[in-house]
Amino acid sequence: MKKIFCLALIIGLIFSGVKVYKLQAQSAEEIAAIAEGPKILVLNYHQIENKNTSLSVDVNSFDTQMKFLVDSGCITITPDELYAGLRGEIELPPKPVLITFDDGYLDNYRNAFPILKKYGLRATIFIIPAFTSVQPGYMTWEQLKEMEQSGITIESHTLTHPKLEELPDDEIRSELLNSKTLLEQNLGHPIEFLAYPTGTYNLHIAGIAQDIGYKGAFTIKYGVVDRGSNFFALERVPIFHTPTTMKDFYERIAWKQSFEEFGWIKK
Numbered sequence: 001m002k003k004i005f006c007l008a009l010i011i012g013l014i015f016s017g018v019k020v021y022k023l024q025a026q027s028a029e030e031i032a033a034i035a036e037g038p039k040i041l042v043l044n045y046h047q048i049e050n051k052n053t054s055l056s057v058d059v060n061s062f063d064t065q066m067k068f069l070v071d072s073g074c075i076t077i078t079p080d081e082l083y084a085g086l087r088g089e090i091e092l093p094p095k096p097v098l099i100t101f102d103d104g105y106l107d108n109y110r111n112a113f114p115i116l117k118k119y120g121l122r123a124t125i126f127i128i129p130a131f132t133s134v135q136p137g138y139m140t141w142e143q144l145k146e147m148e149q150s151g152i153t154i155e156s157h158t159l160t161h162p163k164l165e166e167l168p169d170d171e172i173r174s175e176l177l178n179s180k181t182l183l184e185q186n187l188g189h190p191i192e193f194l195a196y197p198t199g200t201y202n203l204h205i206a207g208i209a210q211d212i213g214y215k216g217a218f219t220i221k222y223g224v225v226d227r228g229s230n231f232f233a234l235e236r237v238p239i240f241h242t243p244t245t246m247k248d249f250y251e252r253i254a255w256k257q258s259f260e261e262f263g264w265i266k267k
C-alpha cells in the first residue's frame, strides 16, 4: 500500500507542480496554455554498463527504471511526436516520456536495446556519425539500422562532438550540417533533431541549427518540456551513475521542478 502511494505521489509530482515558478514570468494566456498543455519528461542517458563511471547506469538499474516507467503507465514517444504534441497537431498520451541516449555507445545496443525491446519501449539515440563504424566502443551503421526497425529513433549529436561555442561559425555549420547529411545518407530518412554536445548552446548556435533545417534541439537544462519550452533549448532530466540509482532516479524525476525554481528559466 505504501509502495502504491509512493508511486502515485511520484507520478503526481512528475506531471504537475511546474506551474508555480512560471507565474511570474508568463502572461495569463501563456500560463493557461502551458497549464493545459502536455508535460513531457525527457530522460537523458549515456552509457548502460556495469562500469561504475559517472556517465554509466548499471544494467540492472536501467531495467528497474524502465519497468518503473511501464508500471507507472508512462508511454514513450518520439521527438517528432513531442514536436507535434507541443504544437497541438496531435494529442499526446497522458504520461508521455521521451527516453534519450547521447553519443551512441556500443553498450546502448548490447545492454539497453534488449531491455527496451523487452518492455516495448521506444527511445531516441543522438549519434556522432564520425565515430559510427569507426571508433571502438561506438555502434555501427548496421546496429543503428537494426535498432531503427524496433522502435529506436536515431538523431544527430554533431559530426565529431566538439564544444560548439568555441568554434567559428563555418565550423559550427559544418558540424551540424555534415552530421545531418551523413546520418540521412546512411539511414535513409530525414534527421531533424539535435542534442548539443555537453548540453551547451546559445542563441547563435540555436539559430544556425534552425537555419540548417533542424526542428528542435535538446540540452541538459534540467526540467520538463511543455508549451513554455523553446524548441531549440528543450529540457531533459539527466540520469547519471549513482550508487543508489533508484533513489536518485525517483528524486531526479520527482523534484526536477525544484531545480527550475533555483534559477533555471525557460526561453
Ligand SMILES: [Zn+2]
Pocket: 102, 103, 157, 161, 196, 197, 198
Ligand atoms: Zn555527448
